[in-house]
Amino acid sequence: xxxxCTDPSTLPDWQWMACYLTTGKHMSIYYSVxxxxxxxxxxxxxxxxxxxxxxxxxxxxxxxxxxxGKSYIALVRGVPDIAIFLFFVIALDQGIEYLRxxxxxxxxxxxxxxxxxxxxxQAAKMPLGNAPQWVHESYGFAVAVLTFxxxxxxxxxxxxxxxxxxxxxxxxxxAEAYGMSRRQTFWRVLVPQMxxxxxxxxxxxxxxxxxxxxxxxxxxxxxxxxxxxxLGGTKTPRFTxxxxxxWRMWYFLALLVFYLAFTRVSExxxxxxxxxxxxxxxxAGGEAQRKATA
Amino acid sequence: xxxxxxxxxxxxxxxxxxxxxxxxxxxxxxxxxTLIGSGMIWNIYFGLFALCMGFFLAxxxxxxxxxxxxxxxxxxxxxxxxFRGSPLFIQFFFGYFLFLNLKSVSPFFDPFTAAWLxxxxxxxxxxxxxSAEIFYGALLSIPKGDIEAADAYGMSGWGRFKxxxxxxxxxxxWPAYTNEAIFLFHATALVFFSGFPAxxxxxxxxxYANYFADKTFNPFVPYPILALYFILLTLxxxxxxxxxxxxxxxxxxxxxxxxxxxxxxxxx
Numbered sequence: 001x002x003x004x005c006t007d008p009s010t011l012p013d014w015q016w017m018a019c020y021l022t023t024g025k026h027m028s029i030y031y032s033v034x035x036x037x038x039x040x041x042x043x044x045x046x047x048x049x050x051x052x053x054x055x056x057x058x059x060x061x062x063x064x065x066x067x068x069g070k071s072y073i074a075l076v077r078g079v080p081d082i083a084i085f086l087f088f089v090i091a092l093d094q095g096i097e098y099l100r101x102x103x104x105x106x107x108x109x110x111x112x113x114x115x116x117x118x119x120x121x122q123a124a125k126m127p128l129g130n131a132p133q134w135v136h137e138s139y140g141f142a143v144a145v146l147t148f149x150x151x152x153x154x155x156x157x158x159x160x161x162x163x164x165x166x167x168x169x170x171x172x173x174x175a176e177a178y179g180m181s182r183r184q185t186f187w188r189v190l191v192p193q194m195x196x197x198x199x200x201x202x203x204x205x206x207x208x209x210x211x212x213x214x215x216x217x218x219x220x221x222x223x224x225x226x227x228x229x230x231l232g233g234t235k236t237p238r239f240t241x242x243x244x245x246x247w248r249m250w251y252f253l254a255l256l257v258f259y260l261a262f263t264r265v266s267e268x269x270x271x272x273x274x275x276x277x278x279x280x281x282x283x284a285g286g287e288a289q290r291k292a293t294a
Numbered sequence: 295x296x297x298x299x300x301x302x303x304x305x306x307x308x309x310x311x312x313x314x315x316x317x318x319x320x321x322x323x324x325x326x327x328t329l330i331g332s333g334m335i336w337n338i339y340f341g342l343f344a345l346c347m348g349f350f351l352a353x354x355x356x357x358x359x360x361x362x363x364x365x366x367x368x369x370x371x372x373x374x375x376x377f378r379g380s381p382l383f384i385q386f387f388f389g390y391f392l393f394l395n396l397k398s399v400s401p402f403f404d405p406f407t408a409a410w411l412x413x414x415x416x417x418x419x420x421x422x423x424x425s426a427e428i429f430y431g432a433l434l435s436i437p438k439g440d441i442e443a444a445d446a447y448g449m450s451g452w453g454r455f456k457x458x459x460x461x462x463x464x465x466x467x468w469p470a471y472t473n474e475a476i477f478l479f480h481a482t483a484l485v486f487f488s489g490f491p492a493x494x495x496x497x498x499x500x501x502y503a504n505y506f507a508d509k510t511f512n513p514f515v516p517y518p519i520l521a522l523y524f525i526l527l528t529l530x531x532x533x534x535x536x537x538x539x540x541x542x543x544x545x546x547x548x549x550x551x552x553x554x555x556x557x558x559x560x561x562x
Contacts, residue, residue: 086504087517094513214383249391256380256388263379
């Protein structure tokens with residue numbers, strides 16, 4: 001990276017460190033930090049949208065829609081943690097390949113499941129075997145986002161469903177008394193007020209989401225934990241210009257600090273959002289704010 | 295090979311009794327059920343011991359966090375922040391490498407690099423931190439009248455804590471604590487997925503489920519079996535905690551008792 005990095009064995013300590021931390025492999029770990037942040041940034045709104053859809057469906061008057069919403073929330077929440085992550089990706093992958101197989105190779109005669117093997121025609125592979133590397137990576141990333149969104153969407157759906165029920169009934173009755181339609185009551189009265197009830201649950205979920213990102217590598221995305229293990233492992237002069245002992249502990253220490261700092265920042269931001277949402281609400285918190293300013 | 299024979303061979307494999315080699319091909323449904331079930335022994339072991347020991351540390355930490363003395367409060371706050379703020383996944387990795395390094399210092403740390411003790415220590419600290427936060431919240435929401443009444447009867451110090459504060463704290467915290475116990479049992483699935491290597495392929499339920507899924511390329515059999523076992527485990531936990539809840543609330547009228555509401559969380 002730096003100009004003085006041509007011969008690592010002659011460098012003084014701090015320059016050696018500077019060179020070591022800017023090798024090509026280390027660029028990958030910085031890149032994967034962005035991957036994690038990007039995943040969080042995309043997943044959070046998507047999961048919220050899934051959850052909102054699920055919660056609205058679960059409240060619906062139309063019975064099949066209500067059953068769909070309720071069973072989505074109940075099913076995904078009921079199955080234990082990382083089993084979902086391991087299961088979802090293979091199932092999703094095979095599902096997509098199966099559909100493509102049905103579309104692209106209609107004259108395929110052999111069964112798809114041959115004993116223990118899952119066989120689809122070459123054209124149905126997802127992504128195609130000859131696709132460039134970035135397609136594989138972004139496909140993996142998209143699958144990861146979708147998996148996270150479906151899983152966390154169910155949890156968010158549960159939180160939002162509870163929050164929608166927590167909005168005081170009198171508020172909705174007032175809206176109805178003013179002659180608002182169901183749709184207007186929902187969007188103008190229920191939704192703006194529900195966030196303050198939903199936020200504690202949602203912020204909990206956000207914390208859980210942050211802390212589930214080390215599981216990304218189960219979904220085939222090379223994340224920070226993967227690189228910490230890779231780069232921290234013992235390096236000998238035979239394989240690299242930068243030989244060192246087992247440094248995995250230092251890498252994990254860095255990860256620990258990263259997650260703790262992220263958690264702390266989130267806590268502060270969420271406390272501010274909560275204060276903002278509480279303003280003017282008919283809750284104990286809102287009452288306390290009114291008295292504080294008066 | 296009949297199913298009974300399979301159960302005899304593999305039923306206790308996860309703890310090292312019975313057949314050494316795992317089946318390599320022609321996996322039967324019975325083999326999958328037996329081996330994944332055998333792995334559940336580890337999940338139950340980790341969950342049970344971490345929960346029982348963590349309970350005491352959690353009580354201490356909660357009291358520490360609520361204490362007015364900075365000397366007690368600050369370490370408790372940091373402990374809780376450290377273990378609640380970082381992913382359990384990282385904690386497992388970190389614990390393993392820490393114990394690995396300590397091993398070279400003294401042979402005393404030898405057993406800590408094995409999952410049965412090392413992972414248990416990590417889980418113990420983790421669940422203690424989460425439970426401590428729950429207990430701390432309950433400690434703050436003890437009705438003022440209860441403590442005033444205890445004061446009026448002339449109770450103080452240890453006696454007041456044992457007879458009034460602690461039981462009330464438990465009673466208030468119990469529904470949330472039930473959920474914590476459920477997450478803890480779910481979290482035990484991470485043990486062999488991170489840091490701690492499975493010695494002689496003696497892993498937990500997820501380890502075997504993953505083994506079958508890898509070998510057969512078919513996730514639709516082993517993972518539902520795993521889910522089934524976990525649901526049964528969860529039901530058992532809910533049952534036991536429900537009994538304790540009834541006991542803690544026995545002095546209250548029926549309608550004032552706090553119900554246990556299940557709020558399964560995801561990864562910690």
